[in-house]
Amino acid sequence: MILRDCDHLSVLIWSIGNEIYERKKPEAVQIAAAMVKAIHVIDSTRPVTSAVTTWDKDWEIFDPLFAVHDIAGYNYQGEPASGHGKAELFPWHGAYCGDIDLTGWRNPISYCRNLLWNNTILSHFQQHKPFFLFSRS
Secondary structure (H helix, E strand, O other), X not given: OHHHHOOOOOOOOEEEXXXXXXXXXXXXXXXXXXXXXXXXXXXXXXXXXXXXXXXXXXXXXXHHHHHOOOEEEEOOOOOOOOOOOOOOOOOOOOOOOOOEOOOOOEOHHHHHHHHHHHOOOOOOOOOOOOOOOOOOO
């Protein structure tokens, strides 16, 4: 990907990960350092980052990991906004901009993207009826 896109004007920063599971382990620092070095060999003009998060506010453990990055990427900083994440619901994080919704249905934008990027004909456009577990009377 880096070889393919290193001359593309829209690439500003390279990312080596998004909330990797091993982020608190010492080997994560070694792997990140090796990846950053390999990317800089191919493209020394752009910085390298990765997105890191923690739920236990134990940010100091990431200092060695961030030290090998050019830019530290923090996800989900601060307190949740007005009740966000406080309910016992699943999932409490979700993106509304994706192609598939949280229940597995294609969002309307998915069909539009399919037209733009796949040069296909829009064969149908549908809206599924909401499914309610309980009566709404």
